[in-house]
Amino acid sequence: MSVRFLSLRASLAVTCGLMLCATGALAPVSAFAADETASAIDAPAPTDAEDAADDLPAGDDSAGDADTELPGSEDPDTDGGSDTADPENPDAPGDADDPGDPEDPEDPDAPETPDNPDNPDQTGPEAPAGGTGWSVWAGERYWYDDGVMARDKQVYDPGTDAWYWFDADGTMATDKDVFIPVSNEDRSRGKWVRYDGEGHMVKGEDFRYGGWYYLDPITGEMAKGFRYIEQSQKWVFYDYTTGKMLYGEQGIDGSWYYLDEVTGAVTYGWHYLASQNKTVYYSWPAGTMVHGDCLIGQTWYRFDPYTGALAGGQQRPSMTIPAGFASALPLDTLLSSEGVDSVRILGDSIMAGLGAPGFVPGSENLLFSLDGESYYEPSASVDCAANRLRSALAARGATMVNASVSGKGSMNFFNRLGEDALGDEDAAIVILGTNDRGAYDRTETLADFRRYAEELLTRVAERYQGRMIVLSSMPVVRETYNFSLAEVSSTLRSLCSEHGWAFGSLYDAYRYVASAEGLPLEAFYTDGTHPNRLGQEVLWSALSQVLRI
Known part of the structure; x- marks a missing residue:
């Protein structure tokens, strides 16, 4: 290495x-x-005219004095008016300039020294x-x-x-x-x-x-x-000498790091180095490769003290969720057997992509209006789990409308909207949980939650003729409501089973994948609720497995 x-x-x-x-x-x-300014400025080179003046005999102060003869020359006033050319006067009648080869470099009409229209005699910046x-x-x-x-x-x-x-x-x-x-x-x-x-x-x-x-x-x-x-939510490394961003495996200050091959982001958690055929683990938040014994999650692992490779006989945790977490109705099946060409997502700020790098509030696609306020579809350009689902659907020839609204409780909000606002796509995916607790009243009980959820899901199921998948929301770091998101997930599972609706536990799937990464739950959020860049990766892994797409 x-x-x-x-x-x-x-x-x-x-x-x-x-x-x-x-x-x-x-x-x-x-x-x-x-x-600071330069301490010395080079003097301009002498002109040809100045060189000529330097060649005059001592005491001569004018090269153009007609009464002063240069050695070897004749006084033009005494030779009978001869037109003999004067080498010091190229414009003498007998020695006119050749327009294609001017003889005097100081001639402002020479090609190599064009006139400055404002100052024909300027020879440099002023x-x-x-x-x-x-x-x-x-x-x-x-x-x-x-x-x-x-x-x-x-x-x-x-x-x-x-x-x-x-x-x-x-x-x-x-x-x-x-x-x-x-x-x-x-x-x-x-x-x-x-x-x-x-x-x-x-x-x-x-x-x-x-x-x-x-x-x-x-x-x-x-x-x-x-x-x-900040904008990309990532730590990167710039070469100490050149300043250029580095990629791949790098030894820095006595520790090994792995910088993403595409984004340059510092890698955390489990990683397989194919070129060296070894599985390693990068700590949080330092990002350094682990060596020796290390407690990851609830399990102790041993890594080679020199290479950092996971010791033989051990396996890294599986990222594949248990079958019980997934929807009984695979989205792929819905797309193929039911002739579904379009899907509508009904969710909140998490599915809108809030927390993802480069998040922008919305696009130009109007979804609906309520109480005089207009709501727009979240941007399709943000790299978030919902837009990865959009790409997966597009690859299967289906379109997606993301009707997730930031800052509103899904049930409270959608129960107030008219039927037309629920959309006219071929199928719907409804995510409930995060903003739905206490959406009507902070004293709301779990029984109240079940009643409100049943009201909304019945409306959606009827509008989409049963082509609906219900998901519980992903977990958050801290809970302050009368009942937990784990209880919400269990309640939705029971409700969907009673009505025959397809259900998937995004809550359990997210916790499973995040735990397998071996990083603290805080590592996946911007604020304890909305998934950051790492959290979007985990959310997409969980979402794609729950939907079985």
């Missing part, structure tokens, strides 16, 4: 003036502190009229402060509300990484930042050079090491 170890304590060793190129290699670039602001010359952008060109420094332009970097020659940096030292005196410490094609400092996640990087949203500093990405 040849994986190099990195050190969190390793300091950023940056050779003075290095930058990250498009190939991922390091190349030289000059950089100084943000508030400060703007006010002394401060932008200047453009030969396709490059420059910045001036009170007439002084910005060099080796970053500048904030309030006009564009952006930071820019200007190199030693004053040109604005574009599409490059720059190392900015703390100061000219201390160049061993500083930060790497990145500028885009417009010269703006890049912030947040950025894909470049074949990988992902993270630039601080305030300072623009390139991240190195572990970082939590």
Whole structure:
């Protein structure tokens, strides 16, 4: 296993003036502190005219004095008006310019030195009229402060509300990484930042050079090491040297981690490393590979002290739920034998996807209106269990409408809606539990819950001619009602059995899969109720098995 170890304590060793190129290699670039200017500015090269003046004999102060003869020349005033060409005057009558090959590089009409329409004699960038602001010359952008060109420094332009970097020659940096030292005196410490094609400092996640990087949203500093990405709900690791996100098995600071091959997310729980033919376990919340004896859930396991492999003779817990948790009517059977081409989901915020990474409240698809308020279908673009069900149905040629509404008790809400609001699809999946306890009254009893549930489910069953699957809701971390979700699941099972409705215990299935992962229940939620990225994985595993799809 040849994986190099990195050190969190390793300091950023940056050779003075290095930058990250498009190939991922390091190349030289000059950089100084943000508030420093270069200590010396190269003087412009002398012009040809100045060179000519330097060649004059001592005491001559004018190359164009007609009364002063150069060695070896004749006075043009004494040769009878000859038109002989004067090498110092290319526009002499006998030596006109060749338009295709002008002889004087200082001629403003020469192709290589075109006139500046505003200033025909300008040969380089100049400060703007006010002394401060932008200047453009030969396709490059420059910045001036009170007439002084910005060099080796970053500048904030309030006009564009952006930071820019200007190199030693004053040109604005574009599409490059720059190392900015703390100061000219201390160049061993500083930060790497990145500028885009417009010269703006890049912030947040950025894909470049074949990988992902993270630039601080305030300072623009390139991240190195572990970082939590809030929007994606994941811990990732950026290489200590390059800043590029890493994937796969990695040895970091003396411990082994597994970073998802696609997302780069730190892996927790059980994992099979196919390349090494071994089952390992990654701890929560550190994400480090476990070695030796470890209590996972209610069971002790032994892992090889060197390789971390689960010791022979032991098996990791099965993720396959017991048959009694699943619906008696498989969704696949419903789709094939009953000619069902569309399915409607009636649920609450959990099935709406609240808690999933990148969750957005709703789409443009209006579901129904109640008490003057309109309710829209949850977004189909969020990576959540409900949308994975949508994809599974689409693969079987069926469509899905997710009529799950956030913040409303399913029974209370749907019992108040008219029949048309229950939809006109071919089949329905109803999830009850989380928001249904106390939806009418905080003093509600389990018997009250059963009565309200029976009222709603009877309406749905009649509308869908029995093509209905009822699911109990997934568990939560803390319960504060008069009866538990376990009791809700048991009550729904009894009610469905009495009426002949198909029932599946999503509550039991979720607990089973989560327990098999060996992680604490809190690891799967954003707030103890709504499943996070890991929780959505468990929910989909449980949901797909309960529905038998």
